[in-house]
Amino acid sequence: MSHTILLMQPGPKPETRTYSDFESVNECMEGVCKIYEEHLKRSNPHTPSITYDISQLFDFIDQLSDLSCLVYQKSTSTYAPYTKEWIKEKIYILLRRQAAQGQ
Secondary structure, eight states, X not given: OOOEEEEEEOSSSGGXXXXXXXXXXXXXXXXXXXXXXXXHHHHOTTOSSOOOOHHHHHHHHHHSXXXXXXXXXXXXXXXXXXXXXXXXXXXXXXXXHHHHTTO
């Protein structure tokens, strides 16, 4: 359980920057999935049920101007930065684990 800050800039303008904080890396990765799901709902308001695969989620992440995480490192009492690629790897692991558990 490492406190994690998600930094996101969806568009080219700095004014689109936002941040969210989470109690763990996994909660943060679930948060990224929820952001994508909200994007899909806004883009498809008349579709009652929306499904997507991981490649679509990764394409969404790639098209963001910036997405990164700061993860608290207890040993040094600092936050370490992580990139989009690291986030995609953690999401892949999380979703694979959830699929294996039948969620």
